[in-house]
Amino acid sequence: MFHSTTGLIHLLSALLAMLVGAVVLLNRKGGRLHRQIGYLYVVAMLVVNATAFTIFRVTGSFGPFHWLALASLVSLAGGMVPLLARRRLGGWLYWHYYFMNWSVVGLYAAFWAETFTRLLPMNVFWPVVVAATAGTTAVGARLIRRHAAHLLPPAAPKTVGH
Template sequence: MLAALTAISTGTYILFTTKGTSAHRLAGRFYAVSMGLLLCTAFQMYYLSGCFGIVHWGAVGSGIDLLVGLGALGLKALSRSWLTWHYLGMGASITGLYAAFFVESTYRFFPEIYYWWVTLGLAALVFLVGSFLLYHHYPGWIRAIRYTSG
């Protein structure tokens, strides 16, 4: 629970603050570690259910997104497009975290017959909104950093 709250709070903080600062980097480290712990707990749930379900596939996708976002930082010296990959990977990671949060917070309120409609419908809505926001905030944000970084 602490890992989830840390990931949500640091991820949200990063979204609304200036990028590239020491505070951004510190919050990013907390986000990456807490997401790593959160993903480990998602995979440990396999032992509770005995099968690889939708939660596990969501964790696989989220892990890939996180690796893309963090891997871009490691390849900064080799790739001119590292910032684009970092932005997209981390943006997809936090979007997936929000989707998981909303699904986990709401699906118990509905009868079992609506489970798939609630989980997939709500997750799809979060991903659509997240994709829209990532797309519409991308150009100005990346251009501003590229032109000031010399």
């Protein structure tokens, strides 16, 4: 089942990230538990992405999953940079929320792709992966939008004639 030690580390760190990512999403935000588990999620995702760049079993070369690992790193950075620069960045909470949630959605979409590489023949693999990714993304987008509105600062009133 495992093609290498790297593959096993990739799987275990992905499972850890899925577990702690769900805990972060489902619990109260901003407290010590959120921060501790959130940092564990970031570390697990960094391991997932680092190992992803060494796995070439599906395509034999740098391929779509490696590009998605890059997108995952961008999402992690997009969530952590506003947090780390929060004293100098207005609206940091919205950006932290937005990018970290998309990081988790991407992780769950990647879960489907990884699962299907092991279960399906290649002739049906890509259509199923695209459909599962689209479905995961649609559900994730709806949940993210539903909870993001309260994080936006109130709009400044418009002045007439200026």
